[in-house]
Amino acid sequence: MRILAAMSGGVDSAVAAARAVEAGHDVVGVHLALSRAGGTLRTGSRGCCTIEDAMDARRAADRLGIPFYVWDFSERFRDDVIDDFVAEYRAGRTPNPCMRCNEKIKFAALLERALELGFDAVCTGHYALLVDGPEGRELHRASDAAKDQSYVLGVLTAEQLAHTYFPLGTTPSKALVRAEAAERGLSVAQKPDSHDICFIPDGDTRGWLADKVGAAAGDIVDRSGAVVGAHEGAHAYTVGQRRGLSLGVPAPDGKPRFVLEVRPVSNTVVVGPREALATARIAGERFTWAGRAPASESFACQVQIRAHAEPVDADARIEDGVITVEPAVPFDGVAPGQTAVLYEGTRVIGQFTIDTTTSAVPAPV
Structure with missing residues (x-):
């Protein structure tokens, strides 16, 4: 098969591409530039798609002896992932940007271009299994439950699954992937995994949202509607949150209260008991x-x-x-x-x- 290997610059995608090459496929590596900030740098395990990641991906491709390209998907990423993230918070919802990225970028925009260029499938380093069943291709959990990523791939459709390749799905552990990377001479063998939201590399989601959404003061109310505190921006609260509520009125039973709901129209945050x-x-x-x-x-x-x-x-x-x-x-x-x-x-x-x-x-x- 002609396979387009999405290479993030991490160890998983590098080993996935290596396995595709070893399996005899015609492989081309591509790194997605998702940020227009050319000076974006990686900080430890925070962030991804940075300059360092692009360079790491190129070094891995060179080591594997495959062609390598960087494709600018920053505009599509901004429209489909970042703007969606902001809009969801404005509406009082808690979005998952990784789901949107898989849905709109890696297995929509990237796959569409891959098919247009004559590739048969897109290869990634996700931990999930593809099984060809009697009624078509099925998506299953990975062998390693601790690394299973089938949840964030749940947005894939039958058509997308038909053109997807997950070489790491049967690998028992991430430690074996790192060991394999070291054996193959890949410099990313011990590179830390990325955490948090990639377009908020400093991890300050609250501050980032305040800049994008704006902060307007409002009331914190209990389930009866009684005002029990105040907030400086409803976007900073998520369902289940306990800390940082700054409530001026204690609960009648003296127990902690948690965020139960965020109401953007009235700019109020509803709190209540843990059991609610x-x-x-x-x-x-x-x-x-x-x-x-x-x-x-x-x-x-x-x-x-x-x-x-x-x-x-x-x-x-x-x-x-x-x-x-x-x-x-x-x-x-x-x-x-x-x-x-x-x-x-x-x-x-x-x-x-x-x-x-x-x-x-x-x-x-």
């Missing part, structure tokens, strides 16, 4: 299937609401264009804007963006 974070139902209109769709509009599944959360048994149903999921055990602190990925065992069924949540503990009347 239990979520009995989630629903959303924006859903896709990773391969074959469920045979029925009502089906049993397992649901994962964060990249490293434990999956929860649940019942799902689709009605009037809305998917609703009710877990067997309530979720803990779910925020609108998060992504729910549905599984059947190890297979990814699909995903949806959570629009509404229903607490398992009704608000006092």
Whole structure:
């Protein structure tokens, strides 16, 4: 196959490209320039897609003896990932930019260009398995549960899965990938993994959002609507947050209170007891299937609401264009804007963006 290897400059994508070459494929490496800030530098494990990452990717490609290019996707990344991130926070939701990047950049914009240029597939260093089943290609969890990335790949469609290549999916551990990189003479063998949001490399999400969204003071209220404090910008609060609330009125029972909801229209933050974070139902209109769709509009599944959360048994149903999921055990602190990925065992069924949540503990009347 002709394979376009997306090389981030990290150890995973470098080893993935190496395995593609070793398997006999015709491989070309490409690094995506996602920032217009030409002087962007990496700080330890923070950030990605920096100058250092581009140079590391080029060195890896040279070591493998494959052609290498840098493609400027910064405008598309700004429109589809950064602007979406800001818009979601303005709407009081908590988005996952890694999901949007996979959906809109790596497996949409990049794959589209790859196919136009005659490539058969895009190769990445994600830890996930592709299985060719009787009804088409399926996406499954990786062999290494600790590194499994099927959650952030849940946005991929059947057409995208058909042109995807994940060489690391069967690798038992990240330590083996690093050891292999060292054996292959790849300089990124011990490079730290990237953490946090790549376009906020200093990790100060609150400050970054304040600059983009603006900070307007407002009230913090309890579930009855009584004012119990004040905030300097609702964007700085997320569902489940406990610290930094600066409440002027203590709870009647003296127990800590947590953020339950962010209301951007009224610029208020709602707080309440820990038990009110239990979520009995989630629903959303924006859903896709990773391969074959469920045979029925009502089906049993397992649901994962964060990249490293434990999956929860649940019942799902689709009605009037809305998917609703009710877990067997309530979720803990779910925020609108998060992504729910549905599984059947190890297979990814699909995903949806959570629009509404229903607490398992009704608000006092």
